Amino acid sequence: MDYKIKSRIWIENKDNVLLGEGRVTLLKAIEETGSLSKAAKSLNLSYKKAWHLMDSVNKSAKKPVTINSIGGKGGGGTTLTDYGKSLITAFDTINKNCWEFLDHQLKQFKDL
Amino acid sequence: MDYKIKSRIWIENKDNVLLGEGRVTLLKAIEETGSLSKAAKSLNLSYKKAWHLMDSVNKSAKKPVTINSIGGKGGGGTTLTDYGKSLITAFDTINKNCWEFLDHQLKQFKDL
DNA sequence: TTGTGTTATATCCCAAAAGATATAACGCAA
């Protein structure tokens, strides 16, 4: 018996996607690097894609998730708001709980 | 508070996908129509795509999921094995349980 | 004033996914 069960969860706000796995890992990388471009590099994804993701996140969130600054010392940067950080932890717990729940449910495939 | 949580689950067997939502709805349509081509039409998807899906399902399953016949009265057809039917119900219950579980978990987003 | 490293955005190009089309094999019925 070696069937595996996998899942993807995401949060929507009036049919715009707010959070998914990719967006959350991007948020974490931003938190670590303090910059969208550095976060993109560290995750091996194009700046364009990262920017579009964050644009979508910020548009569908009810409060600002990041603070973006252009120019200045270091050229600018992107940091998370407290709201953004709380989104990460909320998503992570739900996701982890979901995995555990599904692993438990998988027993229904035991005899198949 | 109108965030919605959505999910997709699927079952894999040694990194081949066995079942997902699309595959299960296809199996159901086959059960109803008795034919892969009719099932594809009823779901508005090309025969090619439907055939590839079923090919992948049967290759990654441990027992046959469908019985396919070519030629004969009506030209042939595809019917589900008992194993195939049990896969559907197992997947559906897990999926439904997952939705309920996640709706419950969504409360973690209540104050955000 | 110039250089630097960001954010922000548009445009072009390619590859991969999906769709459309064509064709063979098959077995029953007429």
Next chain:
DNA sequence: TTGCGTTATATCTTTTGGGATATAACACAA
């Protein structure tokens, strides 16, 4: 023997998503 409606494939075309590239705006530091 012919026609029919399937399953089973191959091939060609179209569409779409993503990557690469280019450029502007910005604000601080030197």
